[in-house]
Amino acid sequence: MTNPTAAMLVIGDEILSGRTRDINMHVLAQALTQHGIDLKEARVVSDDRDAIVNAVKSLSEAYDQVFTSGGIGPTHDDITADCVAEAFGVHIDIRDDARALLTAFFERRGVEATEGRMRMARIPDGATLIENPVSVAPGFTIENVHVMAGVPSVFEAMVASVLPTIKGGAPLLSQTLRIELPEGEIAGPLRGLAEAHPTLSIGSYPFQHNGAFGSNIVIRGHDGSEVDAAMVKLAELFPGNLA
Amino acid sequence: MTNPTAAMLVIGDEILSGRTRDINMHVLAQALTQHGIDLKEARVVSDDRDAIVNAVKSLSEAYDQVFTSGGIGPTHDDITADCVAEAFGVHIDIRDDARALLTAFFERRGVEATEGRMRMARIPDGATLIENPVSVAPGFTIENVHVMAGVPSVFEAMVASVLPTIKGGAPLLSQTLRIELPEGEIAGPLRGLAEAHPTLSIGSYPFQHNGAFGSNIVIRGHDGSEVDAAMVKLAELFPGNLA
Structure with a gap:
């Protein structure tokens, strides 16, 4: 009996330029080991459409599960959701369930639902939302790819949300x-x-x-x-x- | 005028299992940015022959320079040098220049030249040695791949040894x-x-x-x-x- 395999994809120029030191890889590695999933590979790519699409395709074919980190915020360089949709050839737009979560949160906080903020409700067709107990804007799972935020506190909370939905194996x-x-x-x-x-x-x-x-x-x-x-x-x- | 591109390959089960947190990626990212080389991708793979050989091949084809970290020590799980030789289809054995460095060092220190230790003198044909001012056992450069140790103090010293030999571009x-x-x-x-x-x-x-x-x-x-x-x-x- 072998354990499920996994890969991680970290998306972010700030890691590759040396501005920021990634810590999500270490958090995910420890969580997967406990859950009985063997992390076999991790990749860091820049905020580049082709790089993200190609990495998502090749990792989702090669491993049972893929976990991504980064690039799902409100700004122009947050292109992960669109790239994942492209990798699977599915349509993406602002989705009602994600919009409802965000507008309720914005109303409670009294912040404006700007165009940038509503970008965080862009979810590919057929994806399941991943709960974000820290700042509401959800991640999502499509096929075997789990798309999560790069901000460490949010990433860690999303890992805790999504792991119970994935069948693990014998802990290492x-x-x-x-x-x-x-x-x-x-x-x-x-x-x-x-x-x-x-x-x-x-x-x-x-x-x-x-x-x-x-x-x-x-x-x-x-x-x-x-x-x-x-x-x-x-x-x-x-x-x-x-x- | 565009800058040279680079990828990093981190080799080590201990990173993927969450036992150890990698720090070499951050060190290399900062050094390359200063040197005007654009780090475009980083990968972490386990101490697995196929995984290392395939990653070396694909990264050395895709980028101008490749920097590896880990797997060149004296123990059975240190297989990086052999895998890099295999990736380039060249012969590898204990090489005289590396053997001379190591035996002189062992004699000064009064340590025995065990079979394990002499494994660190295995260098592919045609490779150039990378100086290791910390613990002598050298890294090496073959084609566009620079093979360095995983121990952070040694990795950092080897990066300092090898970067002046590589043409950089405009610093970012x-x-x-x-x-x-x-x-x-x-x-x-x-x-x-x-x-x-x-x-x-x-x-x-x-x-x-x-x-x-x-x-x-x-x-x-x-x-x-x-x-x-x-x-x-x-x-x-x-x-x-x-x-």
């Missing part, structure tokens, strides 16, 4: 052992362990602390008893060097 | 104006400004501060006088709402 379990040896001396025995457990992912993350070299060895897998068994073998390989 | 200039109005009220006039300046990138980054809504408008371009001119027009659009 992981155990870490800190070994107080340079990575170069761990590498040989570790390779043998990895070859003996092909269904596990065994990673080595070196560190340097107060001038001493060490490495955190992380064993990940969906079968808890196999993770445990490999962890026991790992500890036996380095009896004198455990923290 | 940017100016920011903080407007104390909700994004929805900025959107209309901003669209007009963007349409009047098609060669500039004009982004809106909303914020909420002490309950008040505002947005930072960032105008980016390679022509400083055009950025200036657009910035003057922007300020005139919102005379009463500047910070």
